[in-house]
Amino acid sequence: MTAWLMKSEPDVYGLSDLKRDQTTPWEGVRNYQARNFLRDDAQVGDLVLFYHSNAEPSGVAGLARVARAAYPDPTQFDPKSDYADPTSPPDAPRWVTVDLAFVEAWRAPVTLAQLKADSALESMEVTRRGSRLSVHPVSQVHFDRVVALGRANGVL
DNA sequence: GCCAACGTTGGC
DNA sequence: GCCAACGTTGGC
Numbered sequence: 001m002t003a004w005l006m007k008s009e010p011d012v013y014g015l016s017d018l019k020r021d022q023t024t025p026w027e028g029v030r031n032y033q034a035r036n037f038l039r040d041d042a043q044v045g046d047l048v049l050f051y052h053s054n055a056e057p058s059g060v061a062g063l064a065r066v067a068r069a070a071y072p073d074p075t076q077f078d079p080k081s082d083y084a085d086p087t088s089p090p091d092a093p094r095w096v097t098v099d100l101a102f103v104e105a106w107r108a109p110v111t112l113a114q115l116k117a118d119s120a121l122e123s124m125e126v127t128r129r130g131s132r133l134s135v136h137p138v139s140q141v142h143f144d145r146v147v148a149l150g151r152a153n154g155v156l
Numbered sequence: 157g158c159c160a161a162c163g164t165t166g167g168c
Numbered sequence: 169g170c171c172a173a174c175g176t177t178g179g180c
Contacts, residue, residue, distance in 0.1 A: 007166090031175075053166055112167075130173040132165045 002041055003143035005049040005126055006064070006100075007134040015050045015061040015105050023067050023101045026135075027075045028083040030095060034135035039070045039096045041137065048100060049138060049146055051126065052109060059109035060146055062156075068099035107154035110146055120145045 006026065008014065018024055029035055048064040072093035075083040088094035116127045124142045125131055138146075 009166090033175095058167070130166095132174070134165085 001043065002046050003049070003138045003140055004037075004042065004046055004066075005051055005060070005136055005138045007051045007053045009054045010052045010061070011054070014052060014055075015064075015102075018050070018064060018100065018102045019105055021102075023099050025073070025097045026100050027073050027097045029073070029097065029135060030083065030085070031134065034133055035094075035096060037135050037137065038098050042066050042070060042098050044069055047103065047143070049143065053134075055109075057109065057111045057113070059111035059114065060150060061109045062105035062150065063103035063147065064100040065103050066098050067101035070096040070098050073097040105156045106150040107156055110149045110153070114149065115146070118145065118149070 029038060044066055046066040049060045050062050050064045052058055052061050073095040075081040076085040076088045076093060076095045078084055085094060115121050121127060121142055125136050
């Protein structure tokens, strides 16, 4: 089991959208490192810190769970999609997606400022300057700490 | 294989 | 809106 952090812009697709939909394909990952994590390491049941980027404020909004392991991302073959990749070979699709399921939302996010200020989270990837990997593993210790901070804000 | 140009991410 | 960080592309 691996714990994860995945970023999304709430204006595009936020945790409240996932709560409404209950499950969603995590489409549009177009970074090789992030893809490799999804393809090679994400397993059904893995828990995910759902991070809102470009938000006011940015931070971890709650939890999701991997509901389906990696499969080819259909949007790469959809010419009308923003995520279309005409160079991806149909017989060996370049990009994958996983399905996420809603788990819980917090009354207020654990903000990036809060994450940076917490000495227990010093080495956490998302607190690093210039960090922009949208899918990456999180240590169990960091995961548990962020969940404790989030739940302290109240579970919706 | 190097590296400059360019595009994207995402905090502020 | 600005810009730092960093990934990708393409000329050589």
